[in-house]
Amino acid sequence: MTTAVLPLVEHFAQGLDAPICLTWELTYACNLACAHCLSSSGRRDPRELSTAEAKGVIDELERMQVFYVNIGGGEPTVRPDFWELVDYATAHKVGVKFSTNGIKIDKVAAARLAASDYVDVQISLDGATAEVNDYVRGKGSFDTAVRAMENLAEAGFTGFKISVVCTRQNIGQLDAFKAIADRYQAQLRLTRLRPSGRGADVWDELHPTAVQQRELYDWLVLNGENVLTGDSFFHLAAFGESLPGLNLCGAGRVVCLIDPVGDVYACPFAIHESFLAGNVRSPGGFATVWRESELFAELRQPQSGGACACC
Amino acid sequence: MTVATPPPVRTDAGFDAALPYTLHPAVEVRPEPFGALLYSFKTRRLSFLKDPLLVTLVRSLDQHPSAAEACRAAGIIEPERLTMFVRALATLASTETIVQRQ
Amino acid sequence: MPEIATDEQVATVTSPETTPEAPLEITDLLVEDVSIDGMCGVY
Numbered sequence: 001m002t003t004a005v006l007p008l009v010e011h012f013a014q015g016l017d018a019p020i021c022l023t024w025e026l027t028y029a030c031n032l033a034c035a036h037c038l039s040s041s042g043r044r045d046p047r048e049l050s051t052a053e054a055k056g057v058i059d060e061l062e063r064m065q066v067f068y069v070n071i072g073g074g075e076p077t078v079r080p081d082f083w084e085l086v087d088y089a090t091a092h093k094v095g096v097k098f099s100t101n102g103i104k105i106d107k108v109a110a111a112r113l114a115a116s117d118y119v120d121v122q123i124s125l126d127g128a129t130a131e132v133n134d135y136v137r138g139k140g141s142f143d144t145a146v147r148a149m150e151n152l153a154e155a156g157f158t159g160f161k162i163s164v165v166c167t168r169q170n171i172g173q174l175d176a177f178k179a180i181a182d183r184y185q186a187q188l189r190l191t192r193l194r195p196s197g198r199g200a201d202v203w204d205e206l207h208p209t210a211v212q213q214r215e216l217y218d219w220l221v222l223n224g225e226n227v228l229t230g231d232s233f234f235h236l237a238a239f240g241e242s243l244p245g246l247n248l249c250g251a252g253r254v255v256c257l258i259d260p261v262g263d264v265y266a267c268p269f270a271i272h273e274s275f276l277a278g279n280v281r282s283p284g285g286f287a288t289v290w291r292e293s294e295l296f297a298e299l300r301q302p303q304s305g306g307a308c309a310c311c
Numbered sequence: 312m313t314v315a316t317p318p319p320v321r322t323d324a325g326f327d328a329a330l331p332y333t334l335h336p337a338v339e340v341r342p343e344p345f346g347a348l349l350y351s352f353k354t355r356r357l358s359f360l361k362d363p364l365l366v367t368l369v370r371s372l373d374q375h376p377s378a379a380e381a382c383r384a385a386g387i388i389e390p391e392r393l394t395m396f397v398r399a400l401a402t403l404a405s406t407e408t409i410v411q412r413q
Numbered sequence: 414m415p416e417i418a419t420d421e422q423v424a425t426v427t428s429p430e431t432t433p434e435a436p437l438e439i440t441d442l443l444v445e446d447v448s449i450d451g452m453c454g455v456y
Binding site for chain 2: 006
């Protein structure tokens with residue numbers, strides 16, 4: 001008879017030998033300049049990882065058996081080597097889920113995405129109407145997103161994700177967002193605005209009010225069965241029962257961030273020296289950072305609330 | 312319109328230990344000290360096998376003419392233990408982690 | 414005792430014949446369904 005087994009969350013708390021997946025900001029270049037951008041993107045950094053260096057990271061992820069990478073940025077598709085890296089990753093058994101504003105999701109791109117189970121896509125949308133969306137994301141960005149979604153749906157790619165950052169301006173559009181997702185057979189994801197990057201500058205104007213937080217919670221309880229939440233909505237648990245989910249901070253234990261210049265952080269929302277674990281360019285690469293960084297060792301201590309508790 | 316369907320009935324009706332099985336080709340198995348993590352590129356589900364012996368069993372399925380035979384070969388003979396492992400296989404069959412092979 | 418994860422995740426994207434999966438009941442001692450979907454930075 002086997003000895004008592006622990007639920008997986010206990011193993012997660014102690015940290016795994018390799019991340020399950022990780023977030024990889026591929027570039028700071030972007031065709032947009034969203035008011036709340038957490039990575040303050042818009043311009044490529046000259047020190048960004050080269051194609052060869054990026055492939056080196058992918059090789060490491062393959063060896064570590066990281067299941068997939070969550071590729072974002074900036075706008076990852078504006079990197080000239082984006083599709084090359086996607087193909088390299090999937091050929092090396094690392095899945096790719098990428099987040100995009102849709103700028104490069106033309107019919108050809110949509111068709112290749114529909115053909116692969118190893119690549120998933122998430123379209124960013126912050127308003128159910130152009131007026132609300134473009135206010136934070138810029139003129140024309142709503143149309144760009146819709147065009148991408150039309151192309152994906154036409155190519156037979158159902159189940160792509162639509163990711164919405166909840167703001168004071170769009171909380172009233174939750175039903176409309178759901179309708180958009182249903183129209184394209186996509187999955188709606190609602191995420192939390194963070195006072196991070198440019199989000200810190202616009203926080204006062206954009207953050208949902210307390211009344212709206214309650215509205216969001218109530219809406220999720222009623223409609224949230226097929227709605228994903230991202231970026232840890234456990235703060236809404238104060239309103240009543242916790243919403244479904246692991247409710248564990250995975251930073252440095254189960255997931256982490258690689259940024260465009262190869263810096264490794266515990267969390268995409270805590271880009272600060274105190275949460276910098278190392279750099280993939282240093283000897284031993286990413287694997288060594290994951291396994292040996294002091295920061296990660298601290299986060300993996302028993303009873304650590306994780307990065308979310310000490311951020 | 313996304314179709315909302317009732318949850319599948321969780322019976323063991325879909326699993327027959329007398330048949331040959333195999334790990335679904337879209338499933339990646341990552342051994343861990345505590346068992347294994349599994350990710351399916353088809354269903355996008357992540358799951359956790361809590362016993363290293365179950366991991367061995369699952370990976371050996373394709374080498375045996377039946378799931379029952381695979382259990383025997385893995386040393387799972389005692390009835391209570393066999394029930395537990397067969398139930399685990401049935402669970403994995405219900406999520407397409409393992410599938411019947413020809 | 415920490416909460417066991419309940420799975421809010423829905424399944425396959427490219428196969429029209431598959432449907433949203435129910436979470437596994439926590440009655441199986443050896444197999445556990447997991448979702449990290451709400452974690453920060455997971456797309």
